[in-house]
Amino acid sequence: MNKGDISAAAREWTLTVKNLTFPIFCQQCRIRLLTDDNGYFCPTCWESSPRIERPFCPICGKPHRAGVGLGTRSNFRCGPCSTQKKPYPYDRVLAAARYDGAIQLAIKRLKFNDKPRIARPLGELLREQAERELDCDAYDYIVPVPLHRVRRRARGFNQAELLAREILPLFSDAVIDTSLVRLRPTHVQSRLHTDKQRKESVRGAFGLSRDANFDKKRVLLIDDVVTTGATIHECATVLKKGGATVVDVLAVALAIPGSDADSADLGRKE
């Protein structure tokens, strides 16, 4: 028996013992998982969660409704984005999936159930999308949307930072920068119900730490989920004020108002 065989056998046995002592189950359909590949969701649930694929709006990231531009593999601006000249402080939003199904559940577990390891499959999703849709050499800084230090301490980690670390190897020239900070604690966005409330709650919530240097830099802002865009709007404004030339947003999931996916989560007025 050669060395490779032994280590393969050892790995198999370790997996068996792990499966016996710490069985894991799909968070959505409760089926038993026998590998650590995803660790939280079975392939069926994970794959059936809707992704955002071309065609989508290159500015706000929203996928075009089925039937619109059917068969086109190239993106085009959506209605609101094409009528306004410079609609947002950020340059574009790219999301990997809709905020729905297994991925929505995964993000909730990551944030609220103290399961930082879900960042791995989510990061993988993010990486695939970035590889397809972004020019990975075009950024100097990768900036995770910050948490207030009190909440960061309570949670033990910042989910956006975990995601940023997952995708970092893809960006050869970029480094993670954490000099964007949250100055005051804000409400959890998904618990606020109206657009106005959300915008109000993040106004002036972000700032730059003293050693920040975004002058003429290209920034990729990372977030777990973009709901109304209030948070990234505020972050991008601060970064642009700090001198950044480009601010692109990369998020795992994009909540799409009007889709039946999470009307409960987005509130009643939307």
Next chain:
Amino acid sequence: MNRPLAWVAAAMLTGTLCAAWGLLPGLAIPLLLVAAACLAGAFRLRNARIRPFVVLVGFIGAGAAHWELNQTPNSDPFADLVANNPVSVTKVEGTVRSVTLSIPGEDRLRLILDIDTRIDNKTSSPIAGRAVIHWTRSTGLIFPGDRILVEGEASVAIAEVNPGVNGYEDYLRNRGVNTAIDAAGPKAVTRLGEAPWYLPWNWAARFRQAQADNLARAMPERVLPFVYAVWLGHQSALSQEEYLDYVWSGTAHILSVSGVHAAIIAFTLNFALRALLMARRPRSVMVMSAVFAYALVSGASVPAMRAAIMVCLYMSADLLEREPDTTTALSLAGIIFMLWDPRSVFDIGFQLSFASVASILIFISLFQNRMEKVHWFLRGPIATSLAVQIIPLPIAAASFHALPLAAPVANLVAIPVLAAVLWLCFVTALLSFIWMPAAQIAGYATLLPIELIRWIAEAGSSLRPLSKIMTTPTTHAWAMYWIAASLLAATLVVRKDLRKSMLILSTTAFAFSFIFWRPLDYEPEVVMLDVGHGDATFIRSTTGETLLIDGGDASEFSDRGRQIVAPFLWARGVTRLDAVMASHTDRDHLGGLLYIIDNFDVGAAMLGALESDRPLEREFVARCAERGVPILRVKRGDALQVGNTGLPIFHPLPDWSETTLPNDLSIVTKLDFASTSFLFTGDIERAAEASLDLWSIDTDILKVPHHGADTSSTIPFINAVTPKYATISTGSHGRKVMDQPIVDRYKALGVSVLRTDRLGAIRFALVEGQLHVESERAKRGYPIAKD
């Protein structure tokens, strides 16, 4: 249920239980194992569906085999030696196995010793055995693993043994202890050598003792008994009254270190360390070691160790990058305990602990789903405190007999306060090793939460009239209950359309279980309980009336009524007594009856005709009045009628001036029991014996007057009774009035003498019309001393 270890645990438990109850004798076990192995080989390649069943059969066999292998009794030559030379002064050497905590005010200590050498006239010879040593702290402290020399009176370890009651002797025998050595005096115990430094239980015991000594200085005396119980797992400092408050408010479980305590420590420590920004891995390691340290220092009770194992599994899941699974963690903890010692399955702590956690796991969603209107903050705790009751209910009924209605509410308040107490204890213990004044600040701060818990317990126990007394369920009720619980659990997983019919089935099963909770037909019996020095006799007449004559002794340290008589009755399904008779007003007869009057539905109480103003009699009369029990004063010539059972009264005389001795005023009465008859004599002495009408007292079975003392049992009296059996109710320790010449006198007259100190409880029953005599000690296979 796709958790393999849960199935393995269930299979091992099945195997263990089957072997323990003798359902899988001899050949069946190896056959099961071989069959499983063959089938596994045959099916390995072809049928993946049958394989799990084969593996389970294998584990049933393995569980049974493990039990059988553990059953070979430890040979105890030292016990044989002691049994053959009763009450002999011996000198033995050995290694200490465990010690009790030494706290101020408790001078008499116990330790368990593994004996290896006996010293006889300065020559030492090897001998094996395990004994419990009673000693005093004046000889200095001793810890597990130390080698000691003990000199004292050795005897067979004996305590009261009664049907349906778990007592001190059962505790000793379960630990393989067969002898007791009374080593009073300062030089009786000498330390020969210290334990090797690496023994963890030696360190745990030292640390525990050091904490006990420090806490005694850092905390107000008022809270010490409570702190000893919840922090160090030492309960005996609590007064009986206080303990009963906790029992009747349903919060007694917080007094013995259990999973709740370990979980509080783990949860709050994890939370605090996280707030201090400690990284996940070092935090896990800290929490694991803290919980294990707490479990060890608090006396390593089964529930605490179970919780510590589960916390470890939880924390190590994180290290292995997996999610913890509570069901599997519980199963693995169970497997570990069953492998460590299969007898732990019969430990009440083990049963309650595992049943409670399993109950929460299975039923919490049942309650949570129905409480959408309750505030989310309260939903979890309320659902937990309801769910935790379901599976353990029959076990709790069989061991505590109380179903306090205040329990869910009292626990909801008391457990968060307990968390505060545990943390203050931790801080005090820590500071007391650094700077005593600071420790005292924290120590005195415990006053507030502990007083609050005590207040909750008192308030809860004042609701005692609303509480329900649960007798031990019959086997049928037991099985039916768990079928009902399984059906209820099944409603949570089956299809929606089946749910309603499942629920109806489950409710029906629950109803049947409660209908058959008590036995439907009872055997007539007369049981002379083993209450040490004192009397207590339970009678179920041939016509079905229940009668209790005397209730044993009760002092501020122990109450036979509470510890022996009541549990015995509840284990028999008795909650109503048609009559209670106090032969006379001495404490060793009347003392235990107070608890019986308080906790049973009593038809009538009977006392001798001559009233006195002894405090105990006044108290008894007052309690009877409070509970609405009519008192009958009986005298010679009365023909008492309890239901269909006649009790002619032969003594006392209505106005007898010959003596004022309470003993001589004892009630003497006769019971006809099918074709035999009993004579109950209380504590009458010579004068009363002489005054009896000798023609009326001829009976088959005589309860020997005055515990076999030579104040009584005159030869004319014995000749008048001409009994076949003479029963003596006497203790083997402490106060004892029995005289050997009296025993010999009966024997010389051809009477068989039955003594409770030798035989345990003595039971006379009718088996197919024939009188049948049973000794509880013989029934349990415990040693019986011979003359």
